[in-house]
Every structure is written in C-alpha cells, then in structure tokens.
Amino acid sequence: MRTRTARWGLSTAVLIAAGLALTACGPNDATFAAGSSTSSSVPTSSAQPSAQPIAKSSQGSANATPSGTPTKPGVSCTNQINYAGDPRSNAEINSIGEQTGHCPPVSTSAGSGVANAGDHSTIVGTLGYLAPGKLIVKPQSGGTDQAFLVSNATQILGAAAICSDTDGRVTIGNDGYGTSKCTVDQLETAAKTDSVTVRVTMNPQSGGAETVEEKYHP
Missing domain, CATH: 1.20.5 (Single alpha-helices involved in coiled-coils or other helix-helix interfaces)
Incomplete structure (x- = not known):
C-alpha cells in the first residue's frame, strides 16, 4: 500500500x-x-x-531657368529690349523668347558698322539700289559697301519710309527699328532714294539677306 x-x-x-x-x-x-x-x-x-x-x-x-530677361505677355523681345547691333535677326531673337519664356541677352557686337557672328553678318548703314533683287548698304562706320540679295524669303520690316501699318502710324520697337512687314517692291522703291538707314542681317557666303530693318528717323 x-x-x-x-x-x-x-x-x-x-x-x-x-x-x-x-x-x-x-x-x-x-x-x-x-x-x-x-x-x-x-x-x-x-x-x-x-x-x-x-x-x-x-x-x-525645376530650379533650372534659362538665362536672359523674362518675357512680358503680348510683347516681343525686340520690343521689350534694345537689340541694336545684335547680329541676330528679330525673328531669331523673338523665337528664342517664345520657346524659352526669356529674352536672350543682347550681343556685345557694335551698334553700327559690320558685326560678324558665325554664318551671319549684320550691317547698319544707308540703303542703296543696284538692280532688281540686288541692293547695297553703305556702313555707318565708313567701311566697304556691302551688296546683298533680297527675295520673298527676306523679312523686311519698315518704320515709315519703307512701309508702315495701313493707318499710317510709325511702327517701331524699343530698339528704334521698324516692325511693319513690307514687300520687296517697297524695299526697292525706298532703296532708290538713298536716304533710308537699315540694319541688314545676311549670310556672307550666299549674299542673301535674311532681314532688312528700317531705322526710324523722325
């Protein structure tokens, strides 16, 4: 147990x-x-x-921004900034402003005479007539006269002497050059007076003018 x-x-x-x-x-x-x-x-x-x-x-x-001055709504770069003597045409400058939203810095080229930039030459001087489709510009600096060709592809901008808006107003930008679109015939007529100052941007190799802009004289 x-x-x-x-x-x-x-x-x-x-x-x-x-x-x-x-x-x-x-x-x-x-x-x-x-x-x-x-x-x-x-x-x-x-x-x-x-x-x-x-x-x-x-x-x-997002912080990266183009160089230059911000564009103003409804105002082209050439009307916003004085590009006198800049080797580029108004069309090229304004195109940069439209694409980037910033007007490019002004070139350091001289404001008169001849300015060269790559494939472009810019000459400021008195306009003269040589033949149909062929004109000449006499540089203000006293350099060699430069002949150039014009065609319907040339951008011609007048202030008053070459042409102006239909209401007769003087049309110029802040740089003092015309903004009214003119024809080759109107340009050649003005050239025969030997009294119009223009800024010609051309291709020195082909001799063809890309833009011809009238400098307004009151």
Missing part, C-alpha cells in the same frame, strides 16, 4: 509540474506573437525614406 501510494504521489507531482509548464508558456507565446507583429511592420516604415532622393532630384531640375 505504501508503494502504491508513493506512485500515485509521484504521478500527481508530474502532472502538476506539466500543468505549470503549460501555464508558463502561454504568456511567452503571446509575447512572441506580439513581437512578430511589431517586427513585420518595420519594413514598411524603413522603406519610406527611399522616396526622398527622387523628390530632391525633381526639385533640383
């Missing part, structure tokens, strides 16, 4: 120890589950900073 009683006592002790062990595992399991849930959220928060370099890159590119 004593042996049986001892065995039952030992079995009871084993069962009680097992129960305590199971009870102790419960809180640990819950803690581990909570830890797993917390750790699974870490990659989400750590992935957020990866978007920052992209934002910085786009911000840097």
Whole structure:
C-alpha cells in the first residue's frame, strides 16, 4: 500500500509540474506573437525614406531657368529690349523668347558698322539700289559697301519710309527699328532714294539677306 501510494504521489507531482509548464508558456507565446507583429511592420516604415532622393532630384531640375530677361505677355523681345547691333535677326531673337519664356541677352557686337557672328553678318548703314533683287548698304562706320540679295524669303520690316501699318502710324520697337512687314517692291522703291538707314542681317557666303530693318528717323 505504501508503494502504491508513493506512485500515485509521484504521478500527481508530474502532472502538476506539466500543468505549470503549460501555464508558463502561454504568456511567452503571446509575447512572441506580439513581437512578430511589431517586427513585420518595420519594413514598411524603413522603406519610406527611399522616396526622398527622387523628390530632391525633381526639385533640383525645376530650379533650372534659362538665362536672359523674362518675357512680358503680348510683347516681343525686340520690343521689350534694345537689340541694336545684335547680329541676330528679330525673328531669331523673338523665337528664342517664345520657346524659352526669356529674352536672350543682347550681343556685345557694335551698334553700327559690320558685326560678324558665325554664318551671319549684320550691317547698319544707308540703303542703296543696284538692280532688281540686288541692293547695297553703305556702313555707318565708313567701311566697304556691302551688296546683298533680297527675295520673298527676306523679312523686311519698315518704320515709315519703307512701309508702315495701313493707318499710317510709325511702327517701331524699343530698339528704334521698324516692325511693319513690307514687300520687296517697297524695299526697292525706298532703296532708290538713298536716304533710308537699315540694319541688314545676311549670310556672307550666299549674299542673301535674311532681314532688312528700317531705322526710324523722325
């Protein structure tokens, strides 16, 4: 009887120890589950900073702006800034302003005589007539006279002497040169007077004039 009683006592002790062990595992399991849930959220928060370099890159590119003066609504660059002596034509300058939203800086070329820039030459002087489609300009600086060709592709801009708007108003920009579109016939008629000052932008290789602009004299 004593042996049986001892065995039952030992079995009871084993069962009680097992129960305590199971009870102790419960809180640990819950803690581990909570830890797993917390750790699974870490990659989400750590992935957020990866978007920052992209934002910085786009911000840097947005800060880049063209050089020059911002254009005014409804005003061309040649009417906004004095480009006298600039080797480029009004059409080229205004085209840059329309495309970039900024009027380009004025060239450092002289305001009279002959200015060369790559494939273009700009001459300011008195207009003269040679033959149909062929005129001449006598530089104000006293240099060599320069003959040039004109065609329907030449942009001719008058102030008053070559032509003007239909209402008779003088049409000039801030640089003092005409803005009214004229014909080759009107240009040749004015050339025969030997009294009109113009700014001629031409291709020195072909001899063809790209623009002829009248300088207004009150």
